[in-house]
Amino acid sequence: MFLLPVLSVLLAGCAPEEPKAGHGIDELAARVRDDPDDPELRFRFGLAFLAEEPPDWEQAGIQFGRAAELAPTFTEAHFNHGICLARTERYPEAEEAFRLTISLDPNFAPAWINLGVILQLHRRFDEAGDAFQRAAGLDPSSFEAVFNLGCARENLRDLPGAVQAYEAAIELRPDLPHAYGNVARLYYLAGRYADAVARLETALELQPGTPAIYYDLYQCHRALGDIAKSEEYYKTAITIDPRYAEIYGESREFVTLPQEMVMTTPRPEEGKDEN
Secondary structure (H helix, E strand, O other): OOOOOOOOOOOOOOOOOOOOOOOOHHHHHHHHHHOOOOHHHHHHHHHHHHOOOOOOHHHHHHHHHHHHHHOOOOHHHHHHHHHHHHHOOOHHHHHHHHHHHHHHOOOOHHHHHHHHHHHHHOOOHHHHHHHHHHHHHHOOOOHHHHHHHHHHHHHOOOHHHHHHHHHHHHHHOOOOHHHHHHHHHHHHHOOOHHHHHHHHHHHHHHOOOOHHHHHHHHHHHHHOOOHHHHHHHHHHHHHHOOHHHHHHOOOOOOOOOOHHHOOOOOOOOOOOOOO
């Protein structure tokens, strides 16, 4: 079995605004007490809580939420509120906040990405894919949008589309190890073992000493018939983490791709005729 999971990129960062110099939490708290209905002040107070180590997502969310109440068209307040709600696992409220952000600014790509992450967490893969596709269209340089689009497509069993998205994410962000791992997994399932090995070797360069990658290389080389090399990778995996031997023992089963899922023709590039 292949061990590298399909992972979604974490929620994108907050809106690009920083607390003003000299305005720490204590000073901002005093100013908020004096003027509790200033949405900009509330917003900066929220940013100050995010600047803490670790960030205080709960308190930041309270301030962003209040700023959004005071100024219903304050796009960044809704967006940051959504991030804080998601970070505290209040996902239905986070979804609502991101949808409010999008209603105010339909071209706000990070809001589409974060909405897609929430939808994907709740296995609403069709909707998630649409959100990531929209984000990628708005910001073609966003590796988060493209990588997560690959995750949504894989969950929908659109494996050619998933491969295309993961490879596009690699072009955008060549140091993204999960993209290499995920596309290698699909190559392996499709019987393209040499392609899987090539991607796993790059993943290993990015994350040396990761036992899961050694185990996956073991699987691929065994499938290629190179038993000696496969055993070397297996021994390395269990040397780094003996639990691999305990969990998988001597079974070392292969997962083959059902015939209806075998990749055939890659999907044409999307949006090529646009613009």
